Amino acid sequence: MSITGSKPAADERGHTGRPEDKPSFGTGRGELLVAVVLYALAVFLTVGTISMNVQGTAAPGPQFFPVLVCVLLYGVATALTIQVLRSRSIPDTRKHPGRGNFSPDMLRDLARLPEERAKAGSPESWRTYSDWKTVGMVVGGVAVFTAALNILGWILSAAFLFWIICRALGSKRPGFDAGVSLLFASAIQLAFNAGLGLNLPAGFLGGLL
Amino acid sequence: MDQLSLLLDGFGAALTPINLLWVLIGAILGTAVGVLPGLGSAMAVALLLPVTFSLEPTAAFIMFAGIYFGGLFGDSTAGILLNTPGNSSAIASTFEGHRMAKNGHAAKALATAAIGAFIGGLIATTLVVFFAPTLVKLATVFGPAEYFALAVFAFLAISAVVSESVVRGLAALGIGLALALVGIDGPSGTARFTLNLPQLFDGISIIVITVGLLALGEVFHVASRIHRDPVATQIKTSGKARINLRDIRRALPAWLRGTAFGAPFGLIPAGGAEVPTFLAYGTEKKLAARRKDPEFGTTGSIKGLAAPEAAANATAGTAMGALLALGLPTSATAAIMLAAFQQYGMQPGPLLFDRSGDLVWALLASLFIGLVILLIINLPFASVWAKLLNIPRHYLYAGITVFSMLGVYAVSSSVLDLWLLISIGLLGFLMRRYSIPLAPVLIAVILGPMAETELRRALAVSEGNLGILVGSPITVTLYLVLAGALLVSGVQHLRHRRSRKAGSQEPQELVRA
Numbered sequence: 046m047s048i049t050g051s052k053p054a055a056d057e058r059g060h061t062g063r064p065e066d067k068p069s070f071g072t073g074r075g076e077l078l079v080a081v082v083l084y085a086l087a088v089f090l091t092v093g094t095i096s097m098n099v100q101g102t103a104a105p106g107p108q109f110f111p112v113l114v115c116v117l118l119y120g121v122a123t124a125l126t127i128q129v130l131r132s133r134s135i136p137d138t139r140k141h142p143g144r145g146n147f148s149p150d151m152l153r154d155l156a157r158l159p160e161e162r163a164k165a166g167s168p169e170s171w172r173t174y175s176d177w178k179t180v181g182m183v184v185g186g187v188a189v190f191t192a193a194l195n196i197l198g199w200i201l202s203a204a205f206l207f208w209i210i211c212r213a214l215g216s217k218r219p220g221f222d223a224g225v226s227l228l229f230a231s232a233i234q235l236a237f238n239a240g241l242g243l244n245l246p247a248g249f250l251g252g253l254l
Numbered sequence: 255m256d257q258l259s260l261l262l263d264g265f266g267a268a269l270t271p272i273n274l275l276w277v278l279i280g281a282i283l284g285t286a287v288g289v290l291p292g293l294g295s296a297m298a299v300a301l302l303l304p305v306t307f308s309l310e311p312t313a314a315f316i317m318f319a320g321i322y323f324g325g326l327f328g329d330s331t332a333g334i335l336l337n338t339p340g341n342s343s344a345i346a347s348t349f350e351g352h353r354m355a356k357n358g359h360a361a362k363a364l365a366t367a368a369i370g371a372f373i374g375g376l377i378a379t380t381l382v383v384f385f386a387p388t389l390v391k392l393a394t395v396f397g398p399a400e401y402f403a404l405a406v407f408a409f410l411a412i413s414a415v416v417s418e419s420v421v422r423g424l425a426a427l428g429i430g431l432a433l434a435l436v437g438i439d440g441p442s443g444t445a446r447f448t449l450n451l452p453q454l455f456d457g458i459s460i461i462v463i464t465v466g467l468l469a470l471g472e473v474f475h476v477a478s479r480i481h482r483d484p485v486a487t488q489i490k491t492s493g494k495a496r497i498n499l500r501d502i503r504r505a506l507p508a509w510l511r512g513t514a515f516g517a518p519f520g521l522i523p524a525g526g527a528e529v530p531t532f533l534a535y536g537t538e539k540k541l542a543a544r545r546k547d548p549e550f551g552t553t554g555s556i557k558g559l560a561a562p563e564a565a566a567n568a569t570a571g572t573a574m575g576a577l578l579a580l581g582l583p584t585s586a587t588a589a590i591m592l593a594a595f596q597q598y599g600m601q602p603g604p605l606l607f608d609r610s611g612d613l614v615w616a617l618l619a620s621l622f623i624g625l626v627i628l629l630i631i632n633l634p635f636a637s638v639w640a641k642l643l644n645i646p647r648h649y650l651y652a653g654i655t656v657f658s659m660l661g662v663y664a665v666s667s668s669v670l671d672l673w674l675l676i677s678i679g680l681l682g683f684l685m686r687r688y689s690i691p692l693a694p695v696l697i698a699v700i701l702g703p704m705a706e707t708e709l710r711r712a713l714a715v716s717e718g719n720l721g722i723l724v725g726s727p728i729t730v731t732l733y734l735v736l737a738g739a740l741l742v743s744g745v746q747h748l749r750h751r752r753s754r755k756a757g758s759q760e761p762q763e764l765v766r767a
Contacts, residue, residue: 075687075688079425079684079685079688079690082681082684083425083428086429089447090432090435090447093446093447097446099442099444100442100443100444101441101443101444103441103442103710103714104713105709105710105714105718106442106444107442107444107446109710109713110435110706110710111435111447114428114432114435117424117427117428118425118432121421121425121428125421125422141418142342143342143345143528143691144689144692145417145418145419145422145685145689145690145692146342146416146418146528146691146692146693147342147417147418147525147528147529148416148418148419148746148747150746150747150750151416151529151743151746152345152346152528152532153532154746155529155532155533155536156346156533156535156536174478174687175687176477176478176479176480176482177478179478179480179481180474180477180478180683182477183477183655184474184676184680186655187470187655187659187679188676190659191659191673191676194663194669194672195669203656203660206652206655206656206659207652207653207655207656210473210477210648210651210652210655211649211652212648213477213648214477214480214647214648214651214652215480215481215647215648216646216648216649225649226652229653229656230656233660237660243308243664244667245660245663
């Protein structure tokens, strides 16, 4: 009985596949990045609160609530740092059925399900949990779209965005995708300009037509 | 019975051909996003909000009503056929539902789920119609201290009581509260954290935050795993084994029990349907053991599927009541609905029934109409919906990305908003990667400004005396219940950590993040 819906590990010998490297400091501690984001947010709020140009004299004023939020952020950032430093998250194969929104332990107790043992090791051969090449292509595509939107216009930049994401996510037919992309982008432009009266940027094409 | 005549007026407004069309569109869209794993009603409403600006508010909300329930009709389909629930609200339905499907009863399981969702939603919405005025009356005695207590209750219940990790839940809460602080402070007129950019004086648009976290963040997350996670295999729905009268008679008590579990949870900010669905499933399991039911846990019990399905939609139904009457969102989806009201310049809460009574009753009527339409399009055609699972994933996510950019650009025609959207999308990706819950961010962004205003108002009245925050029986009760829930969940976390430590002596493999 599994509330994760995970399949049993295909290869139970997974952990013997590779010689044990000596873990470097960062191994299994990628979550420190979250702590850095939290600290950065807290520092940003602190600076903003101190340098705030306060209007009015009502007490409690506009700085009161931000101070509370700052305290919360410093607190959770520190707690998270301690937690990550104390225990590495390896092997990184734990499933999170509620995506962190729900405690699987609590749900399991409510439904009277037996305790699940985390499966050790993983049968996969990847070195990093996230596929950074694909993420890079998608994020890069979105960034290029945003930068090019006003220059190339909606149709060309949206078609490019659609195409690059198909490519990144494993489509094998670039030519066909290009057609689908142009059709999709043009249909949106038509529907919006004609139907909703919303102006999407025409870009340099607008000058030609 | 004042409500009945008001509801009839609502039906009058909702039953025009054009509004029926909007319910139908909403129901189809809602079912579709429910069927597709990883998408849900919250994301669908977030993506559609900017596009629906040019609609009349009644039409938009009638469509949202269809989406709101539709997501819960669809989410069990993928769970039953693929054993990968479309949303976490369908996990509990998946256990017995997938067993039934594996044993050749896929069509029966899909029908049981659809009827369960209908019954749960129908009873809960009826309860809302009759008890909404009582809730409104209750809400009118709420002062600033009570509203602040309610907000604190929602914040901590969602971030600390039900979440997987207290620290990560509170981190998400902090991020949400911080995002909500940007912009001009209403009471004093002070610009806060705007970096002197005029575009930020109105704050970070709620659309940028929800689309970034729910849609773009999901696309980035899928990109990071699409070439690594195994693909689930789908069970064919062909074959006989349709639902018959005998099945309905067996499932009926379970549907009703599930509704009884689900309905109260809509009023509690416990994050949605997960807790009641698991409670309903656990009860059916216990009852099956007592009856010595051989199907449960082996070939799939219809009751074990019926109860959680009804519970999920009953929760959604009463959650709408809490949202409309108290202005309290009890789940991430309800939070997006609240944001939708705010986009149209309406504030859910006791005053909404006075100021926009027509719209509220039309919305409640369209919830009923939406349920009927959803039953009609789901009961006979569940296997058709399952075909959506064959859409190539790259087209699906490419389309979602383009729609996200389009929606955010449509709101303000501002490229700065698009950059902000990408940053928040990356934040959503980071949070998914490390299982930091998203629901507390959404609740904090929506309720944060209200919490701040009410806290400052209360303290201004009492001239800084903190005693006012616990000065009434309502606030004291809320804080005591909250403290009790925190205590119970704290003990729970500790107990499980201890039992896990005792049993985790397995070998480990290193995977770099």
